[in-house]
Amino acid sequence: MDLLKIENLNKxxxxxxxLKNINLSLEQGKIYGLLGPxxxxxxxxxKVIAGLHNQTSGNVILNHQALxxxxxxxxxxxxxxxxxxxxxxxxxxxxxxxxMYSDFQEANAYKILKxxxxxxxxxxxxxxxxxxxxxxxxxxLSRNVDLYMLDEPLNGVDVLSRDVIxxxxxxxxxxxxxxxxxxxxxxxxxKILDSVIFLKDGNVELSGDAEELRLSRELSIEGIYKEVFxxx
Amino acid sequence: xxxxxxxxxxxxxxxxxxxxxASAVLNLFLFTKxxxxxxxxxxxxxxxMAVVYISDIIKMYSDDLNKRSGYMLFMTPNSGYEIIVxxxxxxxxxxxxxxxxYFIYVLINGAYIIYIxxxxxxxxEIIITVDKLVSGSFGFNLAHVFMxxxxxxxxxxxxxxxxxxxxxxxxxxxxxxxxxxxxxFLIFIxxxxxxxxxxxxxxxxxxxxxxxxxxxRPTATELVYIMMPINIWSIAQSIILTFFSGYLLENKIxx
Numbered sequence: 001m002d003l004l005k006i007e008n009l010n011k012x013x014x015x016x017x018x019l020k021n022i023n024l025s026l027e028q029g030k031i032y033g034l035l036g037p038x039x040x041x042x043x044x045x046x047k048v049i050a051g052l053h054n055q056t057s058g059n060v061i062l063n064h065q066a067l068x069x070x071x072x073x074x075x076x077x078x079x080x081x082x083x084x085x086x087x088x089x090x091x092x093x094x095x096x097x098x099x100m101y102s103d104f105q106e107a108n109a110y111k112i113l114k115x116x117x118x119x120x121x122x123x124x125x126x127x128x129x130x131x132x133x134x135x136x137x138x139x140x141l142s143r144n145v146d147l148y149m150l151d152e153p154l155n156g157v158d159v160l161s162r163d164v165i166x167x168x169x170x171x172x173x174x175x176x177x178x179x180x181x182x183x184x185x186x187x188x189x190x191k192i193l194d195s196v197i198f199l200k201d202g203n204v205e206l207s208g209d210a211e212e213l214r215l216s217r218e219l220s221i222e223g224i225y226k227e228v229f230x231x232x
Numbered sequence: 233x234x235x236x237x238x239x240x241x242x243x244x245x246x247x248x249x250x251x252x253x254a255s256a257v258l259n260l261f262l263f264t265k266x267x268x269x270x271x272x273x274x275x276x277x278x279x280x281m282a283v284v285y286i287s288d289i290i291k292m293y294s295d296d297l298n299k300r301s302g303y304m305l306f307m308t309p310n311s312g313y314e315i316i317v318x319x320x321x322x323x324x325x326x327x328x329x330x331x332x333x334y335f336i337y338v339l340i341n342g343a344y345i346i347y348i349x350x351x352x353x354x355x356x357e358i359i360i361t362v363d364k365l366v367s368g369s370f371g372f373n374l375a376h377v378f379m380x381x382x383x384x385x386x387x388x389x390x391x392x393x394x395x396x397x398x399x400x401x402x403x404x405x406x407x408x409x410x411x412x413x414x415x416x417f418l419i420f421i422x423x424x425x426x427x428x429x430x431x432x433x434x435x436x437x438x439x440x441x442x443x444x445x446x447x448x449r450p451t452a453t454e455l456v457y458i459m460m461p462i463n464i465w466s467i468a469q470s471i472i473l474t475f476f477s478g479y480l481l482e483n484k485i486x487x
Contacts, residue, residue: 054484054485072309077307082300099238100235
């Protein structure tokens with residue numbers, strides 16, 4: 001069943017076209033890799049779906065509903081930047097999510113934070129980028145929604161913590177949840193991907209089932225990535 | 233929406249407490265300079281606070297529109313209308329709180345000035361003055377005061393909505409143009425010019441209406457009628473601009 005349908009989506013800025021006629025259908029219960037080099041449009045696409053940017057033209061339908069503030073209740077988006085209020089302590093950020101999202105599982109958030117060694121009494125401005133990354137993912141995955149969008153979840157995170165984050169993502173997955181994960185660290189993430197979408201200069205250059213692409217091209221997803229973007 | 237307002241205050245309560253303590257310490261220090269010191273505080277406090285207040289309400293909205301932390305707010309399932317109204321209510325509560333604090337300082341410093349100048353507080357005289365104020369023996373009464381305060385409050389709300397609308401236009405329709413702060417200011421000027429133009433046209437139409445009142449010493453009832461068009465205009469302007477900002481936040485925003 002399609003969870004997210006994107007039809008003829010365009011996003012233009014004054015002097016730049018960020019997304020060109022994107023058409024995609026994302027099924028429920030799958031993990032999608034949104035792959036592409038910097039500036040390919042991955043973050044813009046996620047921000048449009050999350051409602052932080054408005055599209056220039058085209059439609060985005062989530063659960064048979066056009067995007068609006070109401071669909072934000074069905075999306076858990078983790079931006080790549082540190083977007084958390086820096087004056088907050090970690091526990092304040094958890095409280096904020098509890099207050100703002102009826103689907104947020106506070107106990108689960110505390111459980112994850114304990115597991116990944118993030119002290120809830122710490123002020124966010126004092127956290128290292130790795131700890132901020134862990135906190136952001138703990139908050140995003142503690143929501144119970146249909147669509148999770150994680151923008152570069154492994155950025156700024158050390159090698160050991162990457163395994164922890166990958167483990168958290170796979171444990172959060174269920175057949176009713178859909179994940180879109182953008183990254184340029186393809187090798188780290190390809191083992192959990194069901195499908196891949198390669199974005200190049202705002203276009204969908206290639207998309208499809210990860211296993212089928214591996215078999216048809218006799219390459220790993222990372223190998224296909226290098227092939228697709230060799231001149232990018 | 234109450235939760236949005238709650239978090240606006242959570243974000244700023246520490247700075248507010250620091251500002252309050254700093255002003256109290258400064259006031260205490262100026263007490264040591266006698267009547268002049270206390271009077272200077274009462275003169276300069278509202279001036280400084282007006283600048284601080286305007287900067288703060290601009291920053292409150294600007295940070296959400298221009299900094300990454302704005303994602304925290306705009307990712308939540310709240311409509312653009314709820315977001316802008318929550319900002320507006322927060323700004324009005326903040327303004328009224330500053331006014332209340334100033335009123336308290338006036339009482340404290342007033343009592344102190346009376347005390348050190350050796351004058352005795354005559355409670356009977358205070359009661360008589362209040363009675364005269366209520367009965368209108370001064371030529372104006374509490375109804376007049378209430379009308380002026382209401383007009384000032386509505387003007388404050390319309391001013392804030394104009395500032396916020398200018399910032400919203402810049403972050404939606406002109407989101408990719410550089411020099412954002414300057415552009416917001418320019419939009420604010422143009423918006424004010426347009427509003428002034430329309431309001432002056434409206435007031436021209438109302439000239440015969442105003443001519444029917446004694447403007448030199450209006451009664452409380454007359455004052456209600458004199459202020460009514462101004463207040464209705466402020467309310468209409470605030471509602472239109474708030475809805476326009478809400479619409480832009482909902483449909484055109486680019487953070």
